[in-house]
Amino acid sequence: MVKYEEKNQQIAYLGPEASFTYLATKSLFPDDSLLPCATIPECIEAVSDGKVNFAVVPLENTIEGTVPMTIDYLYHEAELFIAADCLSKIKQHLMVHKSQKDNWQNIEEIYSHPHALAQCHKFLHQRFGSVPLVRYSSTSAAAKLVSETPERCIAAIGNSSSAEKYGLEIVQKNIHDFQFNHTRFLVLSKNNMRLPIENSEGNAKTTLMITLPVNVSGALHQVLSVLAWRKLDLSKIESRPLKTGLGEYFFIMDVHADENDAMMKGAMEELAALGCNVKSLGTYYTYLTQE
Ligand SMILES: O=C(O)C(=O)Cc1ccccc1
Numbered sequence: 001m002v003k004y005e006e007k008n009q010q011i012a013y014l015g016p017e018a019s020f021t022y023l024a025t026k027s028l029f030p031d032d033s034l035l036p037c038a039t040i041p042e043c044i045e046a047v048s049d050g051k052v053n054f055a056v057v058p059l060e061n062t063i064e065g066t067v068p069m070t071i072d073y074l075y076h077e078a079e080l081f082i083a084a085d086c087l088s089k090i091k092q093h094l095m096v097h098k099s100q101k102d103n104w105q106n107i108e109e110i111y112s113h114p115h116a117l118a119q120c121h122k123f124l125h126q127r128f129g130s131v132p133l134v135r136y137s138s139t140s141a142a143a144k145l146v147s148e149t150p151e152r153c154i155a156a157i158g159n160s161s162s163a164e165k166y167g168l169e170i171v172q173k174n175i176h177d178f179q180f181n182h183t184r185f186l187v188l189s190k191n192n193m194r195l196p197i198e199n200s201e202g203n204a205k206t207t208l209m210i211t212l213p214v215n216v217s218g219a220l221h222q223v224l225s226v227l228a229w230r231k232l233d234l235s236k237i238e239s240r241p242l243k244t245g246l247g248e249y250f251f252i253m254d255v256h257a258d259e260n261d262a263m264m265k266g267a268m269e270e271l272a273a274l275g276c277n278v279k280s281l282g283t284y285y286t287y288l289t290q291e
Contacts, residue, residue, distance in 0.1 A: 012042075013037065013057075016140050017036060018166070019159075019162070020158075040070055040073065041077070050190065058184075059185060062182045074209070082186050084197060092119055094155050095163045107131055108152060108153050111136045111154060111156050111157075113136060113141075114135045116142075117157065139159065146166070192282045200285035205283065205285075207252065207281040208268075208281070212275075227255065238252045240252065
């Protein structure tokens with residue numbers, strides 16, 4: 001839980017209620033007012049437009065990797081900061097309407113968020129190879145749809161809270177392909193601030209978005225050496241298309257340091273001097289939800 005003095009904060013999240021994002025949001029902000037949004041851009045815009053104080057969105061998953069919509073929106077469309085990140089264990093289950101519970105071997109379609117479908121790829125391929133998979137806006141939106149469609153034998157993939165909330169029957173438990181399945185969520189804010197989180201002292205992390213100078217050979221090597229000789233520890237580096245042409249990318253880096261440390265300030269200055277465009281999404285602490 002966040003130890004935050006402000007009361008009655010408004011928090012946007014990828015809904016509807018009972019999504020994985022909802023569970024992460026509820027455990028971070030148990031006493032605040034939660035606003036479900038239908039899509040990740042809608043969550044991000046709610047905080048950009050000042051309708052809410054924070055937005056919680058999924059960023060990456062141990063099985064399926066990045067949620068591109070989140071990173072791309074942060075780079076191309078929004079001017080936001082990360083106030084915290086949150087790691088949650090993910091268990092995926094297959095669920096149907098209670099009226100279809102004896103007929104579930106004959107499922108006609110399976111609905112879920114693309115990341116949830118991908119986390120169960122092997123199971124779905126082996127057991128339901130010829131059944132169409134339908135990408136939906138979230139796991140709980142898929143569960144809600146199944147609950148509203150009792151006449152068809154369709155299934156959703158999601159968590160047990162969704163099954164409970166929307167009155168569905170879980171017919172196969174733990175169908176994710178790898179047991180170590182965690183998702184990292186971001187808490188986004190308009191202000192560069194860090195949410196205070198219990199027992200996280202000394203674990204500050206900074207996320208940088210870096211665009212390299214054009215046509216400079218060895219530019220990425222230079223960026224890495226700026227960080228390396230200062231012993232700045234990278235826990236993630238990933239490239240995403242700049243959307244301007246093939247072979248043009250920006251880089252997202254997570255550095256285990258505070259952006260106010262002398263070494264980080266020096267690194268950012270040197271990167272700018274090398275011709276890089278560097279944007280810090282801020283320094284923040286990590287929250288681990290209870291399993
Ligand atoms: O929050 C959800 O329920 C989503 O649909 C996004 C998602 C999908 C898979 C794992 C974590 C979050």
